[in-house]
Amino acid sequence: MSTYLLIGTAIGAVLGFLHMLSIFRARLGRPGLAPIKTVWQGIWTWFLWTLFGAYVLTFWILGAVFLGASKLLNRRQAAP
Amino acid sequence: MIHGKIKNAVVIGAGISGLATAKNLTRKGISCRVYDRNSKLGGVWADGYHGFGVQIPKDLYEFPDFPLPDEVPHYTPGPEFQKYMEEYCDHFGIRDCLQLGTRVTALRRSGDGWTLEVEDESGSNIVQTDLVVIATGLYSETPQMPEIEGQDQFQGDILHNSQVKDIEMLRGRRVAVVGYGKSAGDIAGAAIGVADKVYLVFRSTHWPVPRKLLGLLPFKWGMLTRLVAAMIPPYVRSTPVTRALHTVGYPLPWLFWRVVEMLLRIQQKLGTRIANGDTLIPVHPIDYDAYSEVTMVPRPGFIESISAGEISAHRSGLRRFTENELILEDGDTLSVDCVVFGTGWKTGFGFLPKDLRIALGEEPDGIYLYRHILHPDAPNLAFVGRASSFMSVTTFSLQARWLSEVVARNVTLPSKGDMLAAIASLRHWKQSWMPDGAARSATLLLHMTHYHDELLLDMGADPLRKTGILAPLKELFVPYQASDFRDVI
Numbered sequence: 355m356s357t358y359l360l361i362g363t364a365i366g367a368v369l370g371f372l373h374m375l376s377i378f379r380a381r382l383g384r385p386g387l388a389p390i391k392t393v394w395q396g397i398w399t400w401f402l403w404t405l406f407g408a409y410v411l412t413f414w415i416l417g418a419v420f421l422g423a424s425k426l427l428n429r430r431q432a433a434p
Numbered sequence: 435m436i437h438g439k440i441k442n443a444v445v446i447g448a449g450i451s452g453l454a455t456a457k458n459l460t461r462k463g464i465s466c467r468v469y470d471r472n473s474k475l476g477g478v479w480a481d482g483y484h485g486f487g488v489q490i491p492k493d494l495y496e497f498p499d500f501p502l503p504d505e506v507p508h509y510t511p512g513p514e515f516q517k518y519m520e521e522y523c524d525h526f527g528i529r530d531c532l533q534l535g536t537r538v539t540a541l542r543r544s545g546d547g548w549t550l551e552v553e554d555e556s557g558s559n560i561v562q563t564d565l566v567v568i569a570t571g572l573y574s575e576t577p578q579m580p581e582i583e584g585q586d587q588f589q590g591d592i593l594h595n596s597q598v599k600d601i602e603m604l605r606g607r608r609v610a611v612v613g614y615g616k617s618a619g620d621i622a623g624a625a626i627g628v629a630d631k632v633y634l635v636f637r638s639t640h641w642p643v644p645r646k647l648l649g650l651l652p653f654k655w656g657m658l659t660r661l662v663a664a665m666i667p668p669y670v671r672s673t674p675v676t677r678a679l680h681t682v683g684y685p686l687p688w689l690f691w692r693v694v695e696m697l698l699r700i701q702q703k704l705g706t707r708i709a710n711g712d713t714l715i716p717v718h719p720i721d722y723d724a725y726s727e728v729t730m731v732p733r734p735g736f737i738e739s740i741s742a743g744e745i746s747a748h749r750s751g752l753r754r755f756t757e758n759e760l761i762l763e764d765g766d767t768l769s770v771d772c773v774v775f776g777t778g779w780k781t782g783f784g785f786l787p788k789d790l791r792i793a794l795g796e797e798p799d800g801i802y803l804y805r806h807i808l809h810p811d812a813p814n815l816a817f818v819g820r821a822s823s824f825m826s827v828t829t830f831s832l833q834a835r836w837l838s839e840v841v842a843r844n845v846t847l848p849s850k851g852d853m854l855a856a857i858a859s860l861r862h863w864k865q866s867w868m869p870d871g872a873a874r875s876a877t878l879l880l881h882m883t884h885y886h887d888e889l890l891l892d893m894g895a896d897p898l899r900k901t902g903i904l905a906p907l908k909e910l911f912v913p914y915q916a917s918d919f920r921d922v923i
């Protein structure tokens with residue numbers, strides 16, 4: 355369980371970091387957008403991804419399983 | 435595209451879009467005339483069917499710079515909204531711009547500006563102007579009334595829902611309401627206990643959005659946040675993060691929408707058995723269906739009335755009329771003496787000349803525009819209100835502000851080629867996945883957040899509207915409301 359949490363958190367941290375960079379790229383240097391707000395938004399984004407990384411991973415796995423099952427079911431129903 | 439210096443403008447339509455446009459243009463020193471064929475301002479709110487009103491809470495549906503008074507109910511009734519629009523006119527001093535009871539019948543290019551033909555009680559007049567803003571709305575051209583075989587021989591009344599001004603018209607009658615949108619649901623609900631028998635006939639159902647999710651959480655918290663905006667199919671100009679979420683991350687939005695569907699099925703009792711063992715469960719997934727032209731926040735008790743049999747629901751098309759019956763495609767025969775079509779409105783621009791429609795690239799799903807407002811091949815012509823959203827008043831107010839900034843040269847437009855490319859990609863994006871419909875070109879709905887972001891960025895304003903130390907959290911989880919845009923309108 356703790357290993358799973360660790361993996362989820364690590365994945366969250368990486369994704370969050372990338373998300374933060376994309377926020378910086380889109381906003382920093384643009385007229386009208388306060389850099390402080392951008393940095394604060396980026397840091398929070400990274401923090402939230404890291405905090406909820408394991409939950410997001412769980413939902414992703416659940417979604418992948420159900421999505422796969424529903425595709426299979428639909429294919430079976432569509433088959434003559 | 436705006437050519438030359440704009441000194442005066444004609445706005446066609448005195449609904450929300452027209453009034454917001456007049457307010458913004460006059461603030462830039464442009465002299466405005468607002469024509470409306472109705473004798474009362476307000477557009478769809480000037481007059482409506484029995485009990486008509488706004489379907490979303492008042493904090494979402496008000497002018498950002500002119501809040502609704504506290505005493506107005508949480509879901510604003512139509513007549514109160516009309517009164518509020520009158521107050522808006524007085525507050526911003528635009529009443530003098532209004533020329534009500536005046537219909538624009540034709541529009542022609544003349545030099546950089548336009549010549550209009552307008553018609554009022556006294557006759558026809560010609561008007562010259564530098565800029566024309568079309569704010570004629572999506573729902574006020576002509577009622578959409580299907581032609582059904584045998585309707586000439588039907589001895590009862592065939593009405594459009596907009597004609598049912600007083601529900602007493604239906605007293606003691608056997609009424610079939612046709613449609614599954616808000617107006618059909620409203621009329622059918624109001625007819626219970628007044629009419630002798632109420633049927634509701636619809637070909638397909640749509641996912642209803644309850645006023646409160648799970649009976650607890652106002653729907654805006656579950657539908658109108660940035661988190662949810664990330665779950666919907668990616669916007670035409672989406673961010674790399676959204677694109678990733680909808681490719682590798684796709685199981686996440688997929689699971690999210692299936693859970694939402696499950697909750698709605700339970701809460702709204704969509705499994706309720708109706709005529710012929712059918713149910714109210716929609717055929718299409720919610721993340722697709724939400725972009726159809728029918729959005730319904732049903733009045734409390736609507737679905738319960740169906741399960742209790744107070745409204746007899748039939749999921750079928752209409753085949754034909756006899757003298758006193760409506761025969762459905764599924765073979766059922768309804769004995770009725772009044773049929774009310776809650777089948778919406780046609781949009782159209784009867785006053786636009788053919789060459790202009792061609793220049794605008796009009797298609798069966800409407801006119802595609804740059805930022806839903808301008809077309810580079812129709813200089814000094816703008817549209818406000820061609821963008822259906824859940825918060826139309828905010829959306830149209832932002833459009834009006836954006837337009838006034840373009841006219842004042844505070845917002846620089848891209849080159850003609852870039853604008854045409856943006857229009858082409860908008861058209862391709864919508865036509866590649868959104869449900870077909872006469873107003874698809876104007877459909878934004880849950881994408882309104884992304885659209886607002888673009889308008890704000892063009893105007894040099896920050897799209898992240900939430901404030902305070904916890905602003906990033908609020909951005910994700912707290913829905914936007916009109917007041918968030920107060921300082922940019």
Ligand SMILES: Cc1cc2nc3c(=O)[nH]c(=O)nc-3n(C[C@H](O)[C@H](O)[C@H](O)COP(=O)(O)OP(=O)(O)OC[C@H]3O[C@@H](n4cnc5c(N)ncnc54)[C@H](O)[C@@H]3O)c2cc1C
Pocket residue numbers: 446447448449450451452469470471472476477478479482486487488489490495536537538539569570571572573574616617785818819820823824825826827830
């Ligand atoms: C019952 C109902 C409930 C709704 N609830 C919501 C809601 O909860 N949330 C939401 O976002 N939206 C809602 N809407 C959508 C609503 O239409 C828009 O929010 C908004 O009111 C449209 O405003 P508008 O000014 O663009 O157009 P309109 O209000 O349609 O005004 C257009 C005006 O143009 C005039 N006009 C047209 N042609 C001419 C001409 N040739 N010459 C002169 N005048 C002309 C018309 O007379 C009309 O007054 C609802 C609509 C209805 C009918």
